[in-house]
Amino acid sequence: MTQAYVIGIDYGTDSVRAVLVDAGTGAEVAQAVHPYARWSQQRYCNAAQNQFRQHPLDHLEGLEATVRQVAQKVPAEQIVGLAVDTTGSTPGPVNEHGQSLALTPGFEENPNAMFVLWKDHTALAEAAEINQKAKTWGGTDFTQFEGGIYSSEWFWAKIMHVTRQDAAVAQAAYSWMEHCDWLTLQLTGGELTTFKRSRCAAGHKAMWHESWGGLPSEDFVRHLEPKLAGLRERLFSATYTADEVAGTLSREWAERLGLTTNTVVAVGSFDAHAGAVAGEIEAYSMVKVMGTSTCDIVVAPMDAVGTKLVPGICGQVDGSVIPGMLGLEAGQSAVGDLLAWFRQVIEWPLRALVPQSAVLTAEQQQALRQELSDRMMVELNKAAAAVNPDESAVLALDWVNGRRTPDANQALKGALMNLTMGTDAPHIFRALVEAICYGSRQIVERFEQEGIAIKQVIGLGGVAKKSAFMMQTLADVLNRPIKVAESDQAPALGAAMYAAVAAGIHPDVTTAQRAMGNGFADTYTPNPDRVADYERRYQQYQAFGRFVEQNSQRMAGQAAETALAAQA
Numbered sequence: 128m129t130q131a132y133v134i135g136i137d138y139g140t141d142s143v144r145a146v147l148v149d150a151g152t153g154a155e156v157a158q159a160v161h162p163y164a165r166w167s168q169q170r171y172c173n174a175a176q177n178q179f180r181q182h183p184l185d186h187l188e189g190l191e192a193t194v195r196q197v198a199q200k201v202p203a204e205q206i207v208g209l210a211v212d213t214t215g216s217t218p219g220p221v222n223e224h225g226q227s228l229a230l231t232p233g234f235e236e237n238p239n240a241m242f243v244l245w246k247d248h249t250a251l252a253e254a255a256e257i258n259q260k261a262k263t264w265g266g267t268d269f270t271q272f273e274g275g276i277y278s279s280e281w282f283w284a285k286i287m288h289v290t291r292q293d294a295a296v297a298q299a300a301y302s303w304m305e306h307c308d309w310l311t312l313q314l315t316g317g318e319l320t321t322f323k324r325s326r327c328a329a330g331h332k333a334m335w336h337e338s339w340g341g342l343p344s345e346d347f348v349r350h351l352e353p354k355l356a357g358l359r360e361r362l363f364s365a366t367y368t369a370d371e372v373a374g375t376l377s378r379e380w381a382e383r384l385g386l387t388t389n390t391v392v393a394v395g396s397f398d399a400h401a402g403a404v405a406g407e408i409e410a411y412s413m414v415k416v417m418g419t420s421t422c423d424i425v426v427a428p429m430d431a432v433g434t435k436l437v438p439g440i441c442g443q444v445d446g447s448v449i450p451g452m453l454g455l456e457a458g459q460s461a462v463g464d465l466l467a468w469f470r471q472v473i474e475w476p477l478r479a480l481v482p483q484s485a486v487l488t489a490e491q492q493q494a495l496r497q498e499l500s501d502r503m504m505v506e507l508n509k510a511a512a513a514v515n516p517d518e519s520a521v522l523a524l525d526w527v528n529g530r531r532t533p534d535a536n537q538a539l540k541g542a543l544m545n546l547t548m549g550t551d552a553p554h555i556f557r558a559l560v561e562a563i564c565y566g567s568r569q570i571v572e573r574f575e576q577e578g579i580a581i582k583q584v585i586g587l588g589g590v591a592k593k594s595a596f597m598m599q600t601l602a603d604v605l606n607r608p609i610k611v612a613e614s615d616q617a618p619a620l621g622a623a624m625y626a627a628v629a630a631g632i633h634p635d636v637t638t639a640q641r642a643m644g645n646g647f648a649d650t651y652t653p654n655p656d657r658v659a660d661y662e663r664r665y666q667q668y669q670a671f672g673r674f675v676e677q678n679s680q681r682m683a684g685q686a687a688e689t690a691l692a693a694q695a
């Protein structure tokens with residue numbers, strides 16, 4: 128057989144990465160990373176309001192830069208397939224040709240016309256409304272395969288919110304697309320009406336299910352928001368798994384990327400699901416894709432789960448990870464992001480005071496900021512690992528982006544307790560890492576309580592690769608060994624595996640995993656001396672969580688009553 132290569136393109140929160148791999152063996156030939164230019168300046172975002180929007184030009188520029196760079200390593204005709212994975216739910220409004228509204232005249236600078244990033248929580252009220260209406264409207268509860276609680280991170284809540292907020296966007300939006308679908312449509316240049324939308328995205332985030340013929344009924348959608356009447360027809364009814372062919376590269380994109388129009392483009396998927404494939408997921412493994420957030424992906428045989436619904440997770444979908452198996456997703460909204468938030472907090476003097484320094488030149492200021500910023504995360508890991516656990520009782524809740532699972536409540540906030548005059552930055556960092564691990568344990572326990580055994584845990588993603596301290600703590604808290612995948616770009620490798628199946632190199636995803644898997648780099652085993660202490664602290668974390676949740680609900684209720692009284 129002639130040599131064949133595939134490209135996996137992974138759109139993360141901050142950057143896009145492309146990997147070129149041997150389609151037979153998965154050996155990496157080249158990789159390229161491109162941080163999003165506008166996003167890195169946080170344009171179109173307002174963190175205080177939890178508004179996080181991404182401009183499609185960031186994505187298209189990154190596509191061209193990364194793919195061109197890796198593609199030049201081998202002859203273009205040997206690159207037989209490519210696939211895109213993205214974050215999600217990250218939907219954006221499009222016109223009747225499937226073009227993002229932010230790329231059409233008049234909407235170029237309008238955040239509502241852009242992609243509403245997964246971690247945008249401006250749709251909290253709409254998510255609450257969806258949950259309330261799903262349970263009371265008198266028809267099918269369309270949230271049932273999505274853990275029974277719809278999240279403000281997801282498709283319909285975001286569409287409702289933007290539609291209510293922005294009449295011009297609502298009027299111009301012919302349809303809406305998940306980011307992974309939009310990019311795949313750009314690459315293939317197909318028609319919106321016949322385009323193959325992602326099963327993974329639709330099933331986990333858009334309440335798509337075969338049993339009710341696709342998306343929630345028109346009656347329900349209209350009941351949610353009359354302004355959405357008719358949209359369902361302009362969305363989609365069929366969905367496709369990520370091993371299927373979406374099309375071939377359009378002439379325009381073949382030229383822009385330095386490829387040929389014979390290159391097969393697979394159906395899009397989410398980053399975590401593609402990552403789980405590269406992490407060699409199999410029945411009853413949990414793959415933890417640990418980056419900005421964490422997604423916990425589990426697969427199980429369809430007939431073993433049957434009609435069982437797992438409450439409080441981010442959905443259970445036929446074929447969302449491996450076609451023919453049930454894909455289940457859970458996760459935490461802030462993992463790397465929680466640590467990044469803390470870093471931001473303690474770097475305040477670097478941003479605010481160092482530039483005013485009377486003793487350092489401008490060049491020295493810049494060099495100092497750079498040096499400390501580069502070392503900060505690594506040094507915090509080291510210092511936190513060295514903290515004597517008996518010395519610090521600091522306890523944290525990891526909910527700075529809300530709680531994704533178990534039982535989504537994105538309105539929740541993070542918290543710290545047991546601070547003393549002796550508490551320093553490594554103590555707090557250690558408490559944040561522990562909180563992430565306790566949150567993870569709650570998720571594992573939820574699966575097991577609901578009859579989905581977790582037989583092994585696999586970690587991958589930036590945090591799993593960079594923080595040995597986090598991974599050891601996780602092994603101790605879960606009291607289970609954790610294998611860490613070798614690949615530094617696991618979601619991109621998983622997308623490449625999907626592309627290889629779509630291009631006909633491998634017959635199915637499981638065969639592609641076996642042939643193209645890069646294996647595992649490390650295994651963290653639980654330290655028996657730490658397990659009992661973490662067990663005790665886990666109980667404290669849970670009690671702290673219950674306290675904060677109950678009190679934040681009580682305070683929100685009081686605030687609502689005060690607002691009503693003021694209006695009266």
Ligand SMILES: Nc1ncnc2c1ncn2[C@@H]1O[C@H](COP(=O)(O)OP(=O)(O)O)[C@@H](O)[C@H]1O
Pocket residue numbers: 139140141142417418419420462463464465466467504505508588589590593594597
């Ligand atoms: N040494 C480290 N220890 C823990 N977390 C880290 C470290 N270095 C970077 N991170 C976190 O990794 C996250 C990025 O992970 P990555 O998998 O690369 O990104 P993405 O979420 O875009 O897929 C950031 O949130 C950052 O805070």
Ligand SMILES: O=C(CO)[C@@H](O)[C@@H](O)COP(=O)(O)O
Pocket residue numbers: 139140141213214215216245331397398399400416417418419420421422456458
């Ligand atoms: O929620 C999903 C997928 O369902 C992720 O796309 C989302 O958490 C973002 O992932 P990253 O943290 O950027 O890796």
